[in-house]
Amino acid sequence: MKPSKLAASLAVVLSAVPFASFAQDAEEESSPFTWSVSAVSDYVWRGVSQTNEDPTAQAGLTYSHDSGFYAGVWGSGVDFGPGDPSVEVDGFVGYNTDFSDSVNFDVMINRYMYPDAGGLNFNELITKFTFIDTYSLLVAYSDDFGGTDEDAWYFNAGGSWELPHEFGLSAGVGYNMTDDALGDDYLDWNIGVSRSWGLFTAGLSYVGTDGSGTDLFGDLADDRVVLTLTVGN
Numbered sequence: 031m032k033p034s035k036l037a038a039s040l041a042v043v044l045s046a047v048p049f050a051s052f053a054q055d056a057e058e059e060s061s062p063f064t065w066s067v068s069a070v071s072d073y074v075w076r077g078v079s080q081t082n083e084d085p086t087a088q089a090g091l092t093y094s095h096d097s098g099f100y101a102g103v104w105g106s107g108v109d110f111g112p113g114d115p116s117v118e119v120d121g122f123v124g125y126n127t128d129f130s131d132s133v134n135f136d137v138m139i140n141r142y143m144y145p146d147a148g149g150l151n152f153n154e155l156i157t158k159f160t161f162i163d164t165y166s167l168l169v170a171y172s173d174d175f176g177g178t179d180e181d182a183w184y185f186n187a188g189g190s191w192e193l194p195h196e197f198g199l200s201a202g203v204g205y206n207m208t209d210d211a212l213g214d215d216y217l218d219w220n221i222g223v224s225r226s227w228g229l230f231t232a233g234l235s236y237v238g239t240d241g242s243g244t245d246l247f248g249d250l251a252d253d254r255v256v257l258t259l260t261v262g263n
Contacts, residue, residue: 066262077218077239082109115144134160180211216242233258
């Protein structure tokens with residue numbers, strides 16, 4: 031993510047998650063650790079390329095306790111331009127619990143860190159409700175978005191569905207209330223399909239932003255197809 035260049039070209043994005051896993055909604059694993067290593071054709075966060083539209087590698091490790099608490103780290107290459115950060119490292123802690131058989135709740139604090147540009151570091155509080163294992167509502171807030179000392183909110187509604195032949199479909203739309211930090215608010219959206227073979231997963235997504243997004247970030251917020259190849263548990 032790169033708010034300091036937002037007026038010209040930015041990079042801000044959490045997660046369609048690409049990043050860390052919102053604690054295990056899945057079945058309990060024999061080990062409390064989950065890990066993943068990925069290759070992506072473009073690191074896109076909330077509709078905006080973080081790698082100048084180039085491919086990069088990503089990796090993450092999460093520890094989850096039976097109580098619902100979890101913690102982990104996730105990293106990715108980034109490219110915001112000459113002399114800017116080349117690596118993003120996120121550290122996070124959170125809590126995941128079921129309110130009922132049909133409602134899951136997750137709350138997490140994520141620390142975005144850029145080792146070679148510490149002025150961009152910032153924290154974000156992220157909450158997520160998942161309904162009947164299918165539909166989700168995410169709300170995120172930062173009081174120092176991208177090191178700007180400005181507030182920013184992010185709202186995302188999405189869903190995931192099983193398809194025939196072990197394929198999966200996911201879709202979501204997000205609203206970025208970044209007027210104080212970036213100068214405007216904008217919408218982002220994504221739709222994708224994926225399939226897993228044991229430890230391996232391949233995904234193909236179509237992502238983009240509205241006109242306000244392209245006004246802020248130019249080509250970095252254009253509609254695009256993103257390919258993700260992941261190995262992990």
